[in-house]
Amino acid sequence: MHYPTFMHVRDILKRDKTIFSFEFFPPNTEKGWNALTNRLSEFEELEPSYVSVTYGAGGTTRTKTRDLVCQIASNTELDPIPHLTCVGHKKDEIHSILQEYADAGIDNLLALRGDIPTHGCSDGDYSYAADLIDAIHGFEGASFGVGIAGFPEGHPETPNRLVQLDHLKSKVDRGVDWMCTQLFFDNNAFFDWCQQCELVGIDTPIIAGIMPITTIAGMRRMAELAGGANFPAPLQQRLYRFQDDPESVRRVGVNWAAQQCAQLLDHGVRGIHFFTMNQSSATEEIYKALGAPSGSKLRGLHE
Numbered sequence: 444m445h446y447p448t449f450m451h452v453r454d455i456l457k458r459d460k461t462i463f464s465f466e467f468f469p470p471n472t473e474k475g476w477n478a479l480t481n482r483l484s485e486f487e488e489l490e491p492s493y494v495s496v497t498y499g500a501g502g503t504t505r506t507k508t509r510d511l512v513c514q515i516a517s518n519t520e521l522d523p524i525p526h527l528t529c530v531g532h533k534k535d536e537i538h539s540i541l542q543e544y545a546d547a548g549i550d551n552l553l554a555l556r557g558d559i560p561t562h563g564c565s566d567g568d569y570s571y572a573a574d575l576i577d578a579i580h581g582f583e584g585a586s587f588g589v590g591i592a593g594f595p596e597g598h599p600e601t602p603n604r605l606v607q608l609d610h611l612k613s614k615v616d617r618g619v620d621w622m623c624t625q626l627f628f629d630n631n632a633f634f635d636w637c638q639q640c641e642l643v644g645i646d647t648p649i650i651a652g653i654m655p656i657t658t659i660a661g662m663r664r665m666a667e668l669a670g671g672a673n674f675p676a677p678l679q680q681r682l683y684r685f686q687d688d689p690e691s692v693r694r695v696g697v698n699w700a701a702q703q704c705a706q707l708l709d710h711g712v713r714g715i716h717f718f719t720m721n722q723s724s725a726t727e728e729i730y731k732a733l734g735a736p737s738g739s740k741l742r743g744l745h746e
């Protein structure tokens with residue numbers, strides 16, 4: 444299989460004044476898989492700086508993540524970045540995953556710990572994402588660019604926010620190229636946290652994670668998955684006002700995300716990462732709300 448050559452995110456950051464990236468998850472069913480692969484051309488038209496593919500903590504989507512990454516790499520113009528979590532993995536497993544990505548010509552990885560399973564501690568070789576970053580840098584088969592996760596509204600496991608910044612700094616000091624944040628709905632929390640990062644000497648480019656709410660049930664799931672995320676009162680008020688009308692709920696959620704993006708861009712954010720849930724329509728609507736002509740890329744507009 445021949446794969447094209449990709450770029451390190453550190454070079455993409457030099458090319459694109461503002462990064463626009465999309466996140467996909469590997470579907471569980473053949474139907475979901477076909478739907479996503481048929482939709483990839485719609486995402487391609489928006490010319491994101493890169494796309495990323497999630498990984499099930501503990502290796503639950505190991506082959507599916509790799510298959511989707513390789514499919515995107517070989518069949519589209521998109522530049523795919525795999526997520527990789529280390530929780531529950533042995534060193535030789537991580538090594539063989541890294542080798543697979545090196546063989547596929549992949550240039551970057553989003554290095555994560557993953558959530559600890561609810562039934563207790565896993566018996567893997569890694570405790571934190573920082574250990575995975577070391578393993579990636581120590582891998583001799585390729586020189587991967589490394590991204591990490593950041594949590595503007597805090598990570599539930601470390602209530603002490605100053606200690607959390609220390610842990611983040613220690614990840615950054617191991618050598619990372621970019622940081623992508625957890626989803627948030629309150630830009631002020633993001634701006635304040637970026638300033639806090641600066642204060643502790645973190646100058647890694649920060650890409651803001653944005654996920655439009657499209658249903659009330661979806662919002663409840665997000666609150667579960669992104670523990671600590673704040674849903675501001677005006678957002679909830681606008682959503683509940685129309686809670687019996689799914690179209691209106693969706694419109695409110697997408698408008699809120701579009702306004703967040705506009706303000707982030709006004710403040711010179713380094714990038715926006717859309718958690719797409721494998722659907723292109725909400726992202727397209729946000730692009731349009733920002734003023735982009737239909738099917739147009741945004742990343743070039745700021746150069």
Ligand SMILES: Cc1cc2nc3c(=O)[nH]c(=O)nc-3n(C[C@H](O)[C@H](O)[C@H](O)COP(=O)(O)OP(=O)(O)OC[C@H]3O[C@@H](n4cnc5c(N)ncnc54)[C@H](O)[C@@H]3O)c2cc1C
Nearest residue numbers: 497498500526555556557571572592598600601610624625
């Ligand atoms: C953009 C993004 C993408 C994601 N993609 C995925 C995915 O594909 N698959 C998936 O399963 N999950 C994913 N997650 C979720 C993520 O794996 C979990 O939130 C996980 O609990 C934290 O991961 P981390 O990489 O930030 O871990 P870490 O940086 O290891 O931090 C985890 C916790 O440990 C604390 N900590 C760090 N170092 C130390 C230390 N030395 N001593 C004590 N405490 C410490 C931190 O403060 C934090 O509370 C994603 C999250 C984001 C924001």
